[in-house]
Amino acid sequence: MTDPTNQPSTGQPSTDPARTPATFRILIVPGVNPDRWLRVWAERLRDVPAELVVAEPADAEARLRAGDADAALVRLPVDRDGLGVIPLYDEATVVVVPKDHVLTVVEEVPVADLADEVVVVPGDDLLGWSDAPGTPFSGGDVPTTADAIDLVAAGVGVVLLPQSVGRLHQRRGLTARLVPEAPGSTVALVWVEDRYDDLTEEFIGIVRGRKANSSRGRGAAPEEPPSKKSGTESGRSPRAKASSGAGSGKRGAAKGKSSGGGAAASRTSGRSTTRRPRKGR
Secondary structure, three states: OOOOOOOOOOOOOEOOHHHOOOOEEEEEOOOOOOHHHHHHHHHHOOOOOEEEEEOOHHHHHHHHHOOOOOEEEEEOOOOOOOEEEEEEEEEOEEEEEEOOOHHHHOOEOOHHHHOOOEEOOOOOOOOOOOOOOOEEOOOOOOOOHHHHHHHHHOOOOEEEEEHHHHHHOOOOOEEEEEOOOOOOEEEEEEEEHHHOEHHHHHHHHHHHOOOHHHOOOOOOOOOOOOOOOOOOHHHOOHHHHHHHHHHHHHHHHHHHHHOOOHHHHHHHHOOOOOOOOOOOO
């Protein structure tokens, strides 16, 4: 299993042109928005377009392993065997209810307040909250989240969803409230370790917020050659600079004597003028 804090165990990314695809395919599941990362990708790798592949959560891992995408932004858990996994963030949970429901009188719903509700758990459940409060819906199978939303709109019960998925299913007559005590949904960046290459490394760096000048992938900024300083810098010849230095030394010695002796001058010149570095944000 890959350590999320380190480079994948397969070693250095491949730079073999034969393995470089015409596009970099990123699989996403509903509710995951990669727009900010795609903008950075477009700036750094203009010759390799990024292509989005949308998959249902239940199919996402299988499609990634089958080669339908080069990397994926999915919800955990996944089978980590042969996969590199970097958890990115935890998404809050909301309860979706009719707008005239009693739970709408508060902005955040305590878990205890769900105890008297009929909770609809769809077949494509994204939370896996096995001991969720409330009474499970007993009216038959509910295959999808969309089907669960239909039941909520009909006043049959409530449904618990990741916040972004709740937004996707917004409709007239329904609203959502945060449930802070509920378990969240973890979104992660995932790739197949055997197919790890320099483009995958570049996308990992972008998602992690790595700057272009510290990139390890193809989008790394070229290093600038060190500047060559000539002896005539600032229009002054080496002889003129040497003369200037000697003169300033004599003036400094004279100043030291007039201000109370060479020792005092030495103590003054020995003070550090280095500024403390700014703290990082």
